[in-house]
Amino acid sequence: MSRRYYKLPPLTSLATFETAARHRSFKGAAEELGVTPGAVSHQIKFLETELGLSLFDRKHHGNNLTDHGESLFAVLQSSFTAISSTLANLRRSASDKEVILSATTAVSFLWLPPRLSEFWKLHPEIPVNQHVTDNPDSQGIAVDLKICYGFVENESNQKHTLFQDELVPVCSPKFAKEFPNPSIEDLAQAPLIHLRAKDKNWSNWFSWFSALGYKGKISPGTHVNNYMIALQAASDGMGIVLGWKHLCKPKLDSGELVILGDTSIPAPSAIYIMSEKEELLPENVKILRDFLISKS
Structure with missing residues (x-):
């Protein structure tokens, strides 16, 4: 019998690697995880030893990913995003129709207000919770929709152009x-x-x-x-x-x-609205997304 059912390395090392790869920085990962850069380095080295290959290119300055590292990062980011979305949906009650919408300060104050006012007149039963942030790497809150400039490649997301x-x-x-x-x-x-x-x-x-x-x-x-x-x-x-x-x-x-x-x-680039894949979206999230696209 395998010592691990899915034959995975420890999840701590996988999560540490995903964080370091996302930041392209051991220091940035350490700040997010609340540990030292040395602890991040230790987890990465453990994972590389476990896999028998290099994930980061240490021959040059910086923390660039190897081809193996890029491949692992893509699947981990997609998987963790899907898990986060599923858990967020599970935490909600069946009657909770709130939609969490993330956008920058500028979009939140200049572009969204008249459109949200019109949306609420049409759909007063759907509350919208705005998450305002200018930090693209902000963590700690699961959002249903994200308005952003440019596009971060993530297979678990879909995007639609707003303008x-x-x-x-x-x-x-x-x-x-x-x-x-x-x-x-x-x-x-x-x-x-x-x-x-x-x-x-x-x-x-x-x-x-x-x-x-x-x-x-x-x-x-x-x-x-x-x-x-x-x-x-x-x-x-x-x-x-x-x-x-x-x-x-x-x-x-x-x-x-x-x-x-x-x-x-x-x-x-364009201003996009991003969300999970269509089959994962609650109906109220689709309603708000489609409305914002129609008013862009």
């Missing part, structure tokens, strides 16, 4: 009057408001100027770690922020912010 966007410089009306018709070179040296986002998928001033072929110096400007703070700083006349034209529509329509000049680029 494509356009990246434009935006500022206060007063600032625009003092800085009319700027060239690319003028914009690069203007007071720029930079966003230090935890989610590296989001575009920034450096990628925006690069896409336009500009290779010169860029103003260091002001740095903030939240997009809503960046928009407020621009509204207060502190400088120019990289605006997502569709996302910022409420502030553009109100006149609080204006587009500076006529230079723009399409956003490299």
